[in-house]
Amino acid sequence: MPVPSVLLSTLAATRPRVCVVGAGAGGLVAAKVLREVADVTVFESESAVGGVWRSGAPVLYSGLVTNLPKQIMAFRDTPFPPSPPGTQSFVTAAAVSEYLESYARQHGLMGCIRLGCPVDSVRRAPGSAEGHHKWRVRAGGSDVCEEFDAVVVCNGHYNLPAFADLPGAAAFPNRIIHSYEYDVPAPFTHQVSAFPAHPPSPALSAFPSPYSRFPLSSHLLHRRYFASALARAGPTSRARSPKRVAFAR
Numbered sequence: 001m002p003v004p005s006v007l008l009s010t011l012a013a014t015r016p017r018v019c020v021v022g023a024g025a026g027g028l029v030a031a032k033v034l035r036e037v038a039d040v041t042v043f044e045s046e047s048a049v050g051g052v053w054r055s056g057a058p059v060l061y062s063g064l065v066t067n068l069p070k071q072i073m074a075f076r077d078t079p080f081p082p083s084p085p086g087t088q089s090f091v092t093a094a095a096v097s098e099y100l101e102s103y104a105r106q107h108g109l110m111g112c113i114r115l116g117c118p119v120d121s122v123r124r125a126p127g128s129a130e131g132h133h134k135w136r137v138r139a140g141g142s143d144v145c146e147e148f149d150a151v152v153v154c155n156g157h158y159n160l161p162a163f164a165d166l167p168g169a170a171a172f173p174n175r176i177i178h179s180y181e182y183d184v185p186a187p188f189t190h191q192v193s194a195f196p197a198h199p200p201s202p203a204l205s206a207f208p209s210p211y212s213r214f215p216l217s218s219h220l221l222h223r224r225y226f227a228s229a230l231a232r233a234g235p236t237s238r239a240r241s242p243k244r245v246a247f248a249r
Contacts, residue, residue: 015039016149019137021119024051025100027154029075032107034152041146042109043139045118049110050100052158053093059158062184064093078103114140122151 016038020027023044034040048054066073069089070080073096080091080099104110117140125134125147136145161180169176 014149017041017147019043019119019122019135019146019148019151020154021122021151022051022154022156023049023104023113023115024154024156025053026156027051027152028100028104028109030152030154031109031112032103035109035112038150040112041148042113043117043119043137044113044115047116048101049104049113049115050097051156053096053100055094055097059180060093061179061182065090066093066096070095070099074099075103078106116140121145 018034018038018040020031020034020040020042023031023042023046027042027044028049031040031042046054046057050057052059065088067090070083070091071089074080080095083089083091104113119137119139120141121136121138123136123145125136132149135148135151137148137151138145161178163178
């Protein structure tokens with residue numbers, strides 16, 4: 001959604017100082033728009049922009065492609081580079097990483113981004129005027145706080161895995177892993193592998209399935225059904241293969 005022109009003109013008149021937390025896709029586009037009317041500083045904890053799409057991010061696995069076409073994923077003013085004829089619209093993680101890095105360079109954002117500088121705290125500054133709070137931001141392990149007129153939090157929600165509360169999972173005798181831990185399919189050779197319920201499970205399950213002896217994808221199955229499926233799979237995998245079943249949410 002475009003920023004209302006009346007808001008942009010109001011901000012431009014005061015030229016506020018704005019802190020953006022995170023240089024992933026959300027942080028980059030926020031910085032690009034806000035720089036038109038504000039002095040922007042972006043704090044990024046990692047050594048490169050791109051958030052979860054940056055090269056080497058732990059959530060990326062071998063063979064990952066987007067689950068949305070690039071025509072939808074692209075920012076309105078910056079399309080993805082043209083692909084060779086006959087190539088798919090679903091692009092690799094590396095292509096998304098390159099796109100976001102190019103976006104930051106193309107729009108001159110790198111000069112306002114502090115890489116390797118995680119935000120440690122954000123607190124309301126004492127003595128702020130009524131109706132116009134200021135914020136004190138401490139970042140990069142420094143003892144010095146910087147003051148901003150506004151803070152935009154774009155730190156994402158995929159940095160830490162979220163585990164579902166599955167009935168019976170604690171009693172399952174084999175190994176349960178999160179999709180966050182998955183990287184390559186070879187360790188699933190000849191194993192019983194289950195992929196329940198939630199993206200990126202359907203896409204991820206396509207990679208270990210040719211290696212697995214019995215891949216189970218429960219995309220539309222009830223959680224209780226999946227728990228009973230785990231119980232049924234357990235003895236089989238103990239008898240014929242190493243003890244591992246994949247659990248992705």
